Amino acid sequence: MTASVPRAGDVHHAPIADAVRDGFVRRETSSRDARRAALQLTDEAGKFLHSAQTFQRQAFDALVGHWPAADRTRFAGYLERLATEVLDSPEDS
Known part of the structure; x- marks a missing residue:
């Protein structure tokens, strides 16, 4: 990777x-x-990343798996947007 x-x-x-x-x-x-x-x-980091992503998907499914697919997709998009805005914001904020 x-x-x-x-x-x-x-x-x-x-x-x-x-x-x-x-x-x-x-x-x-x-x-x-x-x-x-x-x-x-490294291979070890790749395995850790894969494991973390699997855990995130499982947690997301446990929380909102019963929602309609369109709602899950929309909510996931909002979470990605929030994460991007937080990471892109100046450190002084």
């Missing part, structure tokens, strides 16, 4: 270094630009 990585100036390096140190990602030379690094999820 390859992660899309913003430019170096847009990234806080300490969390990336921590993720590399803890074995969640591997830092490799970018195939497009040797001056840049590409981050690859």
Whole structure:
């Protein structure tokens, strides 16, 4: 799994270094630009991500599985929108 990585100036390096140190990602030379690094999820991190996504789907189904499909889809879209807005908001807010 390859992660899309913003430019170096847009990234806080300490969390990336921590993720590399803890074995969640591997830092490799970018195939497009040797001056840049590409981050690859390790197999262990990929398994963890898959497990977390499975848990999220199961929790969502347990909470709203009885809703009509259109309502579940609409609600999931709202949750994605909220998550995106929270992640994209300035840290000072």
